[in-house]
Amino acid sequence: xxxxxxxxxxxxxxxxxxxxxxxxxxxxxxxxxxxxxxxxxxxxxxxxxxxxxxxxxxxxxxxxxxxxxxxxxxxxxxxxxxxxxxxxxxxxxxxxxxxxxxxxxxxxxxxxxxxxxxxxxxxxxxxxxxxxxxxxxxxxxxxxxxxxxxxxxxxxxxxxxxxxxxxxxxxxxxxxxxxxxxxxxxxxxxxxxxxxxxxxxxxxxxxxxxxxxxxxxxxxxxxxxxxxxxxxxxxxxxxxxxxxxxxxxxxxxxxxxxxxx
Amino acid sequence: xxxxxxxxxxxxxxxxxxxxxxxxxxxxxxxxxxxxxxxxxxxxxxxxxxxxxxxxxxxxxxxxxxxxxxxxxxxxxxxxxxxxxxxxxxxxxxxxxxxxxxxxxxxxxxxxxxxxxxxxxxxxxxxxxxxxxxxxxxxxxxxxxxxxxxxxxxxxxxxxxxxxxxxxxxxxxxxxxxxxxxxxxxxxxxxxxxxxxxxxxxxxxxxxxxxxxxxxxxxxxxxxxxxxxxxxxxxxxxxxxxxxxxxxxxxxxxxxxxxxxxxxxxxxxxxxxxxxxxx
Ligand SMILES: [Fe+2]
Numbered sequence: 001x002x003x004x005x006x007x008x009x010x011x012x013x014x015x016x017x018x019x020x021x022x023x024x025x026x027x028x029x030x031x032x033x034x035x036x037x038x039x040x041x042x043x044x045x046x047x048x049x050x051x052x053x054x055x056x057x058x059x060x061x062x063x064x065x066x067x068x069x070x071x072x073x074x075x076x077x078x079x080x081x082x083x084x085x086x087x088x089x090x091x092x093x094x095x096x097x098x099x100x101x102x103x104x105x106x107x108x109x110x111x112x113x114x115x116x117x118x119x120x121x122x123x124x125x126x127x128x129x130x131x132x133x134x135x136x137x138x139x140x141x142x143x144x145x146x147x148x149x150x151x152x153x154x155x156x157x158x159x160x161x162x163x164x165x166x167x168x169x170x171x172x173x174x175x176x177x178x179x180x181x182x183x184x185x186x187x188x189x190x191x192x193x194x195x196x197x198x199x200x201x202x203x204x205x206x207x208x209x210x211x212x213x214x215x216x217x218x219x220x221x222x223x224x225x226x227x228x229x230x231x232x233x234x235x236x237x238x239x240x241x242x243x244x245x246x247x248x249x250x251x252x253x254x255x256x257x258x259x260x261x
Numbered sequence: 262x263x264x265x266x267x268x269x270x271x272x273x274x275x276x277x278x279x280x281x282x283x284x285x286x287x288x289x290x291x292x293x294x295x296x297x298x299x300x301x302x303x304x305x306x307x308x309x310x311x312x313x314x315x316x317x318x319x320x321x322x323x324x325x326x327x328x329x330x331x332x333x334x335x336x337x338x339x340x341x342x343x344x345x346x347x348x349x350x351x352x353x354x355x356x357x358x359x360x361x362x363x364x365x366x367x368x369x370x371x372x373x374x375x376x377x378x379x380x381x382x383x384x385x386x387x388x389x390x391x392x393x394x395x396x397x398x399x400x401x402x403x404x405x406x407x408x409x410x411x412x413x414x415x416x417x418x419x420x421x422x423x424x425x426x427x428x429x430x431x432x433x434x435x436x437x438x439x440x441x442x443x444x445x446x447x448x449x450x451x452x453x454x455x456x457x458x459x460x461x462x463x464x465x466x467x468x469x470x471x472x473x474x475x476x477x478x479x480x481x482x483x484x485x486x487x488x489x490x491x492x493x494x495x496x497x498x499x500x501x502x503x504x505x506x507x508x509x510x511x512x513x514x515x516x517x518x519x520x521x522x523x524x525x526x527x528x529x530x531x532x533x534x535x536x537x538x539x540x
Pocket of ligand 1: 512
């Protein structure tokens with residue numbers, strides 16, 4: 001291993017967990033000892049990443065308070081140090097970390113909050129879609145091709161399944177309003193997030209719409225979806241229900257293409 | 262990008278920041294000649310930043326400035342990153358691209374900080390060869406920037422300006438001389454900033470950064486969150502006298518004021534530098 005590599009590894013070990021071996025490599029002066037000089041880098045590494053994650057997870061920070069948030073992130077960085085060139089991706093494992101390592105009765109709520117805020121960030125800078133399916137187009141689809149119809153969704157779409165009233169809490173944080181009590185439902189609720197132009201939208205999905213959307217997203221055709229919906233809807237209503245979902249997805253600007261092959 | 266032979270002069274520019282997107286697009290200020298963008302902020306698939314980038318690019322020349330190339334690292338070069346950078350270069354068609362004379366991590370970790378190299382022969386060869394490989398990959402020469410630093414390695418065998426110059430000669434690249442960083446490092450390491458200016462090759466200096474900083478009494482920290490201080494303006498005047506017309510821009514990253522306040526600082530840079538360009 002090269003001398004330069006050894007030096008860099010010593011320096012990085014110091015930044016990551018304070019190993020002091022690097023101090024012997026650094027010049028001390030009267031006004032600033034090596035320890036103080038190195039400390040500038042030690043602190044900057046932490047503050048920079050805490051601040052970056054406080055932007056991505058602003059509601060989580062507000063819920064925990066700054067100090068607890070800092071401690072959380074410092075521990076997170078030990079488990080998941082940044083490995084990508086852009087600071088944009090540093091937080092991508094935070095909800096996993098909360099699931100695996102965070103020992104608190106709050107863990108499930110915090111994980112869901114982190115998951116929800118990460119979905120928002122993902123929607124924010126997902127690829128734009130130039131062409132969107134318009135409602136007028138629905139009327140032009142020949143009746144005989146409907147069963148074969150498949151759907152392409154825009155990239156700026158995410159969904160998360162939440163037991164807790166996370167979106168409500170996130171929104172009050174965003175508006176700087178008093179935080180409502182957190183509440184856990186008996187079953188998870190699916191929330192859909194998507195971007196229109198530059199604005200993020202979100203809404204909850206009823207269980208049959210959630211199922212239909214996931215099927216459509218994964219390539220099922222209109223007939224498959226109708227068949228599956230029979231679990232919730234009468235046979236004579238099923239096509240109308242599926243068409244109603246489709247109309248809603250088009251109005252929400254979720255679809256970039258309808259195709260019958 | 263610009264052909265290598267002559268030193269282009271873009272005038273006086275600003276670092277493009279999200280806080281100013283709307284204002285820039287609506288007002289199209291005439292006293293901004295060009296923008297520098299932080300490359301990593303636009304290595305994403307879509308959304309608001311890319312929209313504003315494309316819209317503002319239609320009105321202004323741009324240069325690209327990166328923080329993650331990690332030219333000095335002893336890890337292998339990240340060609341995945343370089344591919345993304347190249348894609349952004351193709352999209353934006355900047356006048357040039359730059360990164361820092363530093364390393365940002367090793368062992369596949371990223372500290373997201375600009376960490377100094379020891380000023381040794383080993384490091385000159387190592388970093389210069391990597392710059393050459395990047396230039397070959399991208400297909401044009403790049404600019405490398407001097408850092409603000411808070412440490413000196415015991416093993417250093419040359420001053421920073423000699424290191425910077427040796428790297429630039431060996432890699433045949435250009436220099437982005439950050440005037441604030443020279444001031445900060447000269448304060449932190451007790452040398453005369455004029456020696457620095459005397460020590461770098463005039464023809465290779467293609468761009469300047471100006472910025473503010475924070476002084477903790479014993480060390481100056483390069484925070485980019487204050488106005489530019491008088492001693493840095495004085496040093497900038499000296500660079501204008503020595504280097505002639507060099508594209509100059511102001512970096513502001515924290516505590517970002519209204520666009521007009523940054524424009525006033527940019528006008529001050531003009532007032533200081535332009536008299537030297539005429540003589
Ligand atoms: Fe700079």
